[in-house]
Amino acid sequence: MKYAGRLVFYGRRNPKPMSKKYKSWFRCFDGCGERYGLGEIIYRCRRCESLLEVCHDFDALAETSPGEWKSKFSSRRQVVSGPLAGGVWAKKEWVCPEVEDKNIVSLGEGYTPLLKLDGFFKTPELNNVYVKLCGSSHTGSFKDLGLTVLVSMVRQMRSHGVEIPAVACASTGDTSAALAAYCARAGLPCIVFLPEGKITPSQLIQPVSNGAITLAIDTDFDGCMELVQQVTSEENIDLANSMNSLRIEGQKTVAIEIAEQLNWQVPDWVVIPGGNLGNVSALGLGFRMMHRLGLIDRLPRICCAQSKRANPLYRSYISSFNKFEPIEAEKTLASAIQIGNPVSIRKAIDTLKDFNGIVEQAGEQQIMDACAAADRAGLFSCPHTGVALAALKKLIGRGLVAPDHRVVVISTAHGLKFPQFKIDYHWGEAGELDNPDANPPEKVENSLEAVRSAIYRRLD
Numbered sequence: 259m260k261y262a263g264r265l266v267f268y269g270r271r272n273p274k275p276m277s278k279k280y281k282s283w284f285r286c287f288d289g290c291g292e293r294y295g296l297g298e299i300i301y302r303c304r305r306c307e308s309l310l311e312v313c314h315d316f317d318a319l320a321e322t323s324p325g326e327w328k329s330k331f332s333s334r335r336q337v338v339s340g341p342l343a344g345g346v347w348a349k350k351e352w353v354c355p356e357v358e359d360k361n362i363v364s365l366g367e368g369y370t371p372l373l374k375l376d377g378f379f380k381t382p383e384l385n386n387v388y389v390k391l392c393g394s395s396h397t398g399s400f401k402d403l404g405l406t407v408l409v410s411m412v413r414q415m416r417s418h419g420v421e422i423p424a425v426a427c428a429s430t431g432d433t434s435a436a437l438a439a440y441c442a443r444a445g446l447p448c449i450v451f452l453p454e455g456k457i458t459p460s461q462l463i464q465p466v467s468n469g470a471i472t473l474a475i476d477t478d479f480d481g482c483m484e485l486v487q488q489v490t491s492e493e494n495i496d497l498a499n500s501m502n503s504l505r506i507e508g509q510k511t512v513a514i515e516i517a518e519q520l521n522w523q524v525p526d527w528v529v530i531p532g533g534n535l536g537n538v539s540a541l542g543l544g545f546r547m548m549h550r551l552g553l554i555d556r557l558p559r560i561c562c563a564q565s566k567r568a569n570p571l572y573r574s575y576i577s578s579f580n581k582f583e584p585i586e587a588e589k590t591l592a593s594a595i596q597i598g599n600p601v602s603i604r605k606a607i608d609t610l611k612d613f614n615g616i617v618e619q620a621g622e623q624q625i626m627d628a629c630a631a632a633d634r635a636g637l638f639s640c641p642h643t644g645v646a647l648a649a650l651k652k653l654i655g656r657g658l659v660a661p662d663h664r665v666v667v668i669s670t671a672h673g674l675k676f677p678q679f680k681i682d683y684h685w686g687e688a689g690e691l692d693n694p695d696a697n698p699p700e701k702v703e704n705s706l707e708a709v710r711s712a713i714y715r716r717l718d
């Protein structure tokens with residue numbers, strides 16, 4: 259009965275179900291050749307311990323011409339329900355064709371605005387800078403793009419009888435929020451490992467509200483990461499950190515969206531903040547895939563931006579990537595990238611080499627100043643976006659970004675998830691950091707005269 263029903267369904271609309279026509283699988287990232295099915299609970303190669311990557315059948319994908327892909331993608335923007343809805347699943351063939359439609363767990367992720375950034379740079383000739391607002395998403399960060407794919411795949415494995423009692427992650431706040439939301443949507447148990455006192459209340463309340471088992475542990479992110487890896491390697495609990503390369507497949511759609519929003523013109527530069535470094539490799543993957551399938555004719559340069567207080571990639575970069583040493587990350591305003599031992603370091607370095615990439619860093623004052631300037635221009639910037647904006651300023655200063663360059667800055671989270679550093683700034687409580695643009699609310703007596711005088715004092 260089940261089989262017949264399926265045949266009828268696909269028989270009318272599509273001679274072959276997508277999951278049959280397009281294939282994807284895990285492959286060892288070190289090129290040792292090992293392949294694994296996407297339905298396996300596996301994050302590292304069993305033969306050589308290296309991270310895995312997801313591969314696609316490019317021959318099958320290339321049967322559709324670049325123009326046809328472009329019009330497919332743009333026509334799917336109109337779809338509001340069903341398996342092709344949302345910015346990730348609209349590109350299902352490129353992302354994870356293995357997932358059966360009925361297993362997709364979506365919360366309307368993707369299709370975030372690409373906003374022209376006017377008024378941020380005082381130099382008028384720099385008017386081709388855009389911000390990709392990935393934080394305008396269900397849980398307020400780009401993590402939604404990856405977790406929709408991972409949680410869908412877990413639901414599929416469970417529906418095929420694989421015993422997965424729960425999904426777990428270590429997080430600097432945003433991964434846990436996204437994982438908890440998608441698990442709640444799918445009815446899956448979820449466990450989040452959080453460094454106690456190192457994430458914002460807005461981030462903490464998300465998994466709590468979504469019913470996740472929320473563990474606040476007396477360590478930092480890197481410590482949580484070690485613990486979660488131990489737990490998931492001993493139980494059959496699925497690990498949802500970015501070493502799980504299914505997430506990267508969802509996150510790479512940000513590159514495709516950017517290209518589409520720019521009418522398939524490739525930016526000269528993309529600036530992206532990096533912590534565990536999965537997202538920078540996802541960005542590269544998206545551009546590489548479009549290039550290989552002929553949708554774009556060149557690649558952008560990529561700048562990965564780090565906080566000076568959590569800069570292991572930057573340190574490696576200045577040694578021409580000849581060495582890499584994990585560090586102990588210090589407390590930084592950019593708390594979601596306070597990571598000293600990034601899991602995806604090798605993938606990130608590969609990506610940067612491929613994209614003629616560079617690494618920049620930003621200090622705390624520079625992060626503050628960049629956010630304040632962005633907010634004055636109408637954004638409400640999270641500190642990680644501030645890291646990227648500060649890095650961009652440096653690239654302009656060094657002449658690497660020219661006035662006629664088209665630049666995209668990846669804004670990774672919504673500013674409303676990180677209000678405290680702005681409060682400190684405007685209230686004058688940011689310690690040794692300067693706050694030249696502080697604009698605290700003014701206490702005014704309840705009278706027309708007092709109100710008028712308060713207003714006109716400021717408007718003059």
Ligand SMILES: *Cc1c(COP(=O)(O)O)cnc(C)c1O
Nearest residue numbers: 432532533534535536537670671
């Ligand atoms: C996760 C995260 C990052 C860093 O992404 P990585 O893939 O870990 O490099 C940056 N900004 C925000 C807001 C995040 O949540």
Ligand SMILES: [Zn+2]
Nearest residue numbers: 286290303306
């Ligand atoms: Zn291997």
